[in-house]
Amino acid sequence: MLRDFQSVLKKLHLKVTPKRLAILEVLKNESVYLSPEEVWRKLRKQFSQVGLPTVYRNLEELAQGNVISKVTHPNRQLYYYFCLNPSHHHHFICLSCRTVEDIDFCMFRELEKRVKQELKGRVVSHILQVNGLCKKCLKKDGGSHA
Amino acid sequence: MLRDFQSVLKKLHLKVTPKRLAILEVLKNESVYLSPEEVWRKLRKQFSQVGLPTVYRNLEELAQGNVISKVTHPNRQLYYYFCLNPSHHHHFICLSCRTVEDIDFCMFRELEKRVKQELKGRVVSHILQVNGLCKKCLKKDGGSHA
DNA sequence: GTATTAATAGAAATGGTTTCTATTTATATT
DNA sequence: AATATAAATAGAAACCATTTCTATTAATAC
Ligand SMILES: [Zn+2]
Ligand SMILES: [Zn+2]
Ligand SMILES: [Zn+2]
Ligand SMILES: [Zn+2]
Secondary structure, eight states, rough: OOSSSHHHHHTOOOOOOHHHHHHHHHHHTTTTTTTHHHHHHHHTOOOOOOOOOHHHHHHHHHHHTTSEEEEEEEEEEEEEOOOOOSSSSSEEEEETTBEEEEEOOOOOHHHHHHHHHOOOEEEEEEEEEEEEEEEHHHHHTTTOOO | SSSSEEEEHTTOOOOOHHHHHHHHHHHHTTBOOOHHEEEEEEEETOSSSOOOHHHHHHHHHHHHTSSSSSEETOOEEEEEOOOOSSSSSSEEETTTTTEEEEOOOOOOOHHHHHHHHOOOEEEEEEEEEEEEHHHHHHHHHHOOOO
């Protein structure tokens, strides 16, 4: 989650291509989570040629490399978000305006420890996400959401 | 999550149909999470006619009514699990054998409180799931998984 | 038993996502 | 700077899990 995209990509053994950098820029300049298609529409303003599969591929690679984070949306579509917070944490996402807010208090360390001790399993990944309506959206419409 | 399916369905204003009951039976008799298509294949052993859309619809209704629980799988396909534990809790799911184990210690109450206080948002839903490899699978193959 | 409303089967459509292949581009090496 | 190499890309096509649609059937209340 560094600002020096070049070195971040090199660390991940990903070539530094204009499209890749542009995808990162798009996400970095957004305060909300975006779908691959939305990222693609924004990219087309800068590039005459750009394929949607390229966007999908890059977003997935970047998420794998922990440069961006994936949003687990109830509608089960893909969304990505560029998070500046470098430490382990989770998100409160607004289902209406798509704002993302950090949940900095992570009790996962405790949880993981107990899972290991009590269940004797190996943790591969975990999801902790709180879905709801943000302060602003609650004021706006009292809480109706799609 | 009661064993008396009839009354459970009535409470949800869902008609008590043979297919509906059979879907619940299928899930109840499984110790692992199942995809809609897998539930459907099992149903076809009992019913000469049964549509896959019926299975999808029923599973979704039952999940909405908190009779069964949905699994948030990394592969983003739908899976459902019948959980006997009636209290609020979360799951450790095995990515290899699909075993589900309860995580009974839920720190979510604390989390929710702080989200409300600090972010002033409304919580609509939350996901907390730990994905990994269960004790048995770790022994079996040392941890390789699809 | 009748009326009412929900549930269903089966076919068809949907659409987000992935695959495929030829071409281009970034990077390392001379 | 020129060359080699392996990765990245565009565009078209395929995929396939999930949803929609409509006529028919079945459950429930009265
Ligand atoms: Zn909002
Ligand atoms: Zn965490
Ligand atoms: Zn297992
Ligand atoms: Zn919880």
